[in-house]
Structure formats: C-alpha cells, structure tokens
Amino acid sequence: MTADDTITLYYSPQTRAAGARVLLEELGAPYDLHVLNMKAGEQRQPEFLAINPLGKVPTVGHRGQIVTEQVAIFIYLADLFPHAGLTPALDDPLRGPYLRWIAYYGSSFEPAVIDHFMKREPAPVTQSPYADYDTMLSALERQLAKGPYLLGERLTAADILWGIALNWTMMFGIVPRTDVFTGYAERITSRPAFQRVTAADVEMAAQHAAAAGG
Numbered sequence: 499m500t501a502d503d504t505i506t507l508y509y510s511p512q513t514r515a516a517g518a519r520v521l522l523e524e525l526g527a528p529y530d531l532h533v534l535n536m537k538a539g540e541q542r543q544p545e546f547l548a549i550n551p552l553g554k555v556p557t558v559g560h561r562g563q564i565v566t567e568q569v570a571i572f573i574y575l576a577d578l579f580p581h582a583g584l585t586p587a588l589d590d591p592l593r594g595p596y597l598r599w600i601a602y603y604g605s606s607f608e609p610a611v612i613d614h615f616m617k618r619e620p621a622p623v624t625q626s627p628y629a630d631y632d633t634m635l636s637a638l639e640r641q642l643a644k645g646p647y648l649l650g651e652r653l654t655a656a657d658i659l660w661g662i663a664l665n666w667t668m669m670f671g672i673v674p675r676t677d678v679f680t681g682y683a684e685r686i687t688s689r690p691a692f693q694r695v696t697a698a699d700v701e702m703a704a705q706h707a708a709a710a711g712g
C-alpha cells in the first residue's frame with residue numbers, strides 16, 4: 499500500500515467487492531486493482547490478513563490508510579468524489595436518509611440475509627439487530643416502492659450498493675423476486691458500469707479457476 503493518492507481496491511471477481519468497483523466506475527475515479535484469487539485461498543495468506551485480518555474484500559487502501567466494510571467503503575469513496583453527484587452533501591436533508599439506508603445494509607440486511615440463507619433460527623425480535631426477516635425486508639421494499647431510486651428521483655451511491663446486493667440475493671433465492679425489487683435492481687444492473695465490471699469478472703473468474711486447477 500502506498501501513502502499517495504492512488505486508490506487500491508483489493509478485489510476478487512464475483513464477490514461483494516464487485517459493488518465497490520462498480521461504484522469507482524460510476525464515480526469516474528482512478529483506481530488500481532489488487533486482485534486476490536480466492537479459489538487459490540489468497541485472501542487467507544498472511545500478506546492479506548495483515549491488511550484485513552478478516553480476509554475479506556472489498557478492502558481499500560488510500561493515503562496510507564485501510565478502509566474495510568462495504569458500508570464504510572461506499573460512504574468514503576462517494577465522499578471523495580462529490581462532483582460525481584452520488585453523495586448528498588453534509589447539509590443536504592437527504593444526508594440522513596442516505597446514511598440510514600447505507601447503514602441498514604450492513605447492520606440489518608446482511609445479518610438477516612445470512613440467517614435466512616443458513617436457515618438459522620433468528621434471535622428473539624427484541625434481541626435481533628434486524629427485528630425479523632419479513633419486517634426488515636418489507637421496510638426496505640416500502641422505501642424502494644416510492645422510486646425510482648432509494649431516495650426518490652436522485653441516484654446515489656446507496657443505490658449502487660442496494661441494486662447490486664438485491665441482484666445477487668435474488669439470484670441466490672434469498673430475497674423474493676417482487677416487482678419492486680426486480681425493477682429497482684434492473685435500474686442499476688442495466689447501467690454501463692455494472693455491465694463492464696460483470697463482463698470483466700467473468701473473464702477474471704475463469705482465469706482464477708484455471709490457475710487454481712479447475
């Protein structure tokens with residue numbers, strides 16, 4: 499990692515890191531990719547664990563510091579490029595809802611989705627960080643139904659996070675394919691940035707599989 503202004507995205511194709519890369523593309527930000535072959539277990543090697551002890555991507559290196567966690571990474575990167583217009587300014591009334599729904603992704607949606615996927619008995623509603631799965635999901639769906647974007651007419655970095663997350667969770671059958679979720683995800687996945695990253699990922703994933711021996 500360098501102390502200069504280069505943004506380094508620690509990356510692996512077809513993972514949660516793709517969302518961060520799509521965001522960088524949407525921002526028109528210059529960045530370097532540091533690609534890890536997860537099929538060969540590179541994310542669990544000491545070199546990367548020294549950077550992110552959880553061995554997870556996305557991870558960002560910038561100005562001699564490390565940023566991990568999609569929620570932090572999305573807020574951080576969008577704020578770095580305010581002229582791209584994907585982040586409401588600090589004094590914009592939409593700043594609060596913008597942060598709310600980005601945090602909702604990490605604090606409520608992800609734990610709910612993993613419990614649901616693993617068919618785990620959720621904690622009692624008063625102890626669960628997300629109340630219960632249906633309540634968590636229907637609050638999100640009601641917000642998205644207002645459309646066309648999470649905060650109304652304006653596309654923000656939150657939509658890149660959510661559009662891509664809903665796309666993969668629907669693909670895995672964790673989130674139901676309602677009209678609201680599919681229409682919303684489609685608005686994001688039809689954008690050129692998502693299409694570019696997805697096409698590049700197909701190629702990179704095939705190279706990784708070949709390098710890891712199938």
Ligand SMILES: N[C@@H](CCC(=O)N[C@@H](CS)C(=O)NCC(=O)O)C(=O)O
Pocket residue numbers: 512513514515536541552553554555556566567568569604
């Ligand atoms: N809490 C992290 C989770 C990121 C995450 O789960 N990344 C997965 C990729 S989809 C990963 O790096 N898995 C590799 C591993 O654990 O071996 C975040 O929100 O950024």
